[in-house]
Amino acid sequence: xxxxxxxxxxxxxxxxxxxxxxxxxxSELTQKMRLFQESRLLLTAVELDVFTAxxxxxxxxxxxxxxxxxxxxxxxxxxxxxxxxxxxxRDGKFGNTEDTGRYLVEGSPECAREALMHTVHMWxxxxxxxxxxxxxxxxxxxxxxxxxxxxxxxxxxxxxRNAASGANALVRQVGAENVGRMLDVGGGSGAYSIAFAxxxxxxxxxxxxxxxxVGIAKKHIAExxxxxxxxxxxxxxxxxxxxxxxxxVLLSAICHMLSPEENQSLFRRCAxxxxxxxxxxxxxxxxxxxxxxxxxxxxxAVHMLVNTPGGSTYSEEEYRSWLEGAGFRxxxxxxxxxxxxxxxx
Ligand SMILES: C[S@@+](CC[C@H](N)C(=O)[O-])C[C@H]1O[C@@H](n2cnc3c(N)ncnc32)[C@H](O)[C@@H]1O
Numbered sequence: 600x601x602x603x604x605x606x607x608x609x610x611x612x613x614x615x616x617x618x619x620x621x622x623x624x625x626s627e628l629t630q631k632m633r634l635f636q637e638s639r640l641l642l643t644a645v646e647l648d649v650f651t652a653x654x655x656x657x658x659x660x661x662x663x664x665x666x667x668x669x670x671x672x673x674x675x676x677x678x679x680x681x682x683x684x685x686x687x688x689r690d691g692k693f694g695n696t697e698d699t700g701r702y703l704v705e706g707s708p709e710c711a712r713e714a715l716m717h718t719v720h721m722w723x724x725x726x727x728x729x730x731x732x733x734x735x736x737x738x739x740x741x742x743x744x745x746x747x748x749x750x751x752x753x754x755x756x757x758x759x760r761n762a763a764s765g766a767n768a769l770v771r772q773v774g775a776e777n778v779g780r781m782l783d784v785g786g787g788s789g790a791y792s793i794a795f796a797x798x799x800x801x802x803x804x805x806x807x808x809x810x811x812x813v814g815i816a817k818k819h820i821a822e823x824x825x826x827x828x829x830x831x832x833x834x835x836x837x838x839x840x841x842x843x844x845x846x847x848v849l850l851s852a853i854c855h856m857l858s859p860e861e862n863q864s865l866f867r868r869c870a871x872x873x874x875x876x877x878x879x880x881x882x883x884x885x886x887x888x889x890x891x892x893x894x895x896x897x898x899x900a901v902h903m904l905v906n907t908p909g910g911s912t913y914s915e916e917e918y919r920s921w922l923e924g925a926g927f928r929x930x931x932x933x934x935x936x937x938x939x940x941x942x943x944x
Contacts, residue, residue, distance in 0.1 A: 650703035716753035724905040762790035775799040781847040789816035841872035851882040858909030866925035884912040
């Protein structure tokens with residue numbers, strides 16, 4: 600005990616008390632600092648649609664002609680993409696890999712380029728991190744409230760890709776039985792409402808979102824053949840009253856956009872919209888109490904810092920106290936390390 604104390608004090612004196620944590624060596628640190636090079640290479644390739652231009656195989660000149668870009672610079676970019684493993688090169692001709700051909704070439708059934716354009720758009724905001732830390736808030740305008748249609752379309756496409764793959768699992772965890780009416784606040788493409796409506800033929804859902812987004816949701820709902828039971832509402836989740844008599848209110852990937860005060864206001868309005876015994880379901884990154892883990896949640900807090908006036912990611916304890924303060928009688932995290940919190944009115 601005494602020995603441990605002496606060792607602890609010695610480490611503290613050297614500033615290395617935290618040496619046992621998962622830390623990086625100097626060489627790993629400098630390697631990570633340069634990772635932006637590979638990231639920028641791939642983002643530019645997606646932005647320019649290089650993989651479609653390479654198609655079933657092309658020389659640098661042919662790619663440059665298709666993209667209307669500079670031949671010398673295009674060849675440099677393509678060689679860089681080969682170096683990081685995103686393209687093949689044989690006898691001076693570039694080719695797609697199995698995965699770039701499948702996910703990044705327009706016309707492929709699984710092409711994700713539209714959704715990945717959202718990652719391309721993140722670059723600008725992350726470039727302002729230093730300034731955001733100085734000023735304490737996002738220094739770029741929040742994308743979704745801006746005028747850029749392409750930004751909105753790629754953002755909702757990215758959300759839809761995520762939601763479409765995880766919605767059935769969420770419905771299984773939460774349960775759609777005994778839900779007559781649900782409200783999907785900031786419901787985006789409507790993917791979660793669609794999954795709930797498919798799981799329970801008696802369920803009616805309402806997707807509330809911004810005007811420019813509900814048009815996209817309507818398209819997905821119609822494609823699913825559910826326009827009769829899943830409807831849309833244009834609204835502002837930061838201030839609107841939501842109505843009453845809902846059995847379930849879903850907040851999927853919403854709370855991280857908002858400040859603590861905005862979340863508390865949102866939870867009070869959700870409580871007022873629910874029948875007694877009704878539930879609010881929060882799906883989001885959930886931080887451990889000291890806020891430095893898990894890494895995806897801690898990094899997403901930084902993403903919100905550069906993108907929103909007051910958004911962040913929050914801990915289970917914070918959600919619990921805000922929900923209880925809004926009048927919810929029972930709050931439960933569905934799985935110990937999971938991303939779902941349910942609260943009953
Ligand atoms: C991160 S997305 C989540 C979408 C969907 N719930 C999901 O999980 O896939 C946030 C959604 O909130 C919507 N949103 C943002 N600000 C809003 C506001 N003030 N009022 C209504 N909806 C808003 C966005 O348009 C977007 O669809």
